[in-house]
Amino acid sequence: MLGKKLVDKNLILYISKSCFGDNCINSNTASDLLANSSIINMVGNNIISLAIDSGIGCKNGIKKINNVQFLIVFQT
Numbered sequence: 001m002l003g004k005k006l007v008d009k010n011l012i013l014y015i016s017k018s019c020f021g022d023n024c025i026n027s028n029t030a031s032d033l034l035a036n037s038s039i040i041n042m043v044g045n046n047i048i049s050l051a052i053d054s055g056i057g058c059k060n061g062i063k064k065i066n067n068v069q070f071l072i073v074f075q076t
Contacts, residue, residue, distance in 0.1 A: 001015050007065070007066070011063070011065050013070060034056050035056070040071075042069075043069070044069065044070075048069045056075070
């Protein structure tokens with residue numbers, strides 16, 4: 001999805017390498033990053049499911065653009 005622009009009505013989300021990176025990681029590494037990050041910008045159904053299942057974020061905060069989920073979480 002890197003480099004793609006998602007558009008739906010007044011919502012536009014550009015998934016840039018500079019913001020979201022370009023490394024593929026496994027679910028264990030993703031879980032560690034989710035648990036130890038204070039600000040998380042997530043795009044994609046898999047990572048958001050992992051976050052919600054881990055108790056990070058809430059379903060009410062999930063938005064969709066073209067059936068792709070995105071979620072921003074601030075943890076203290």
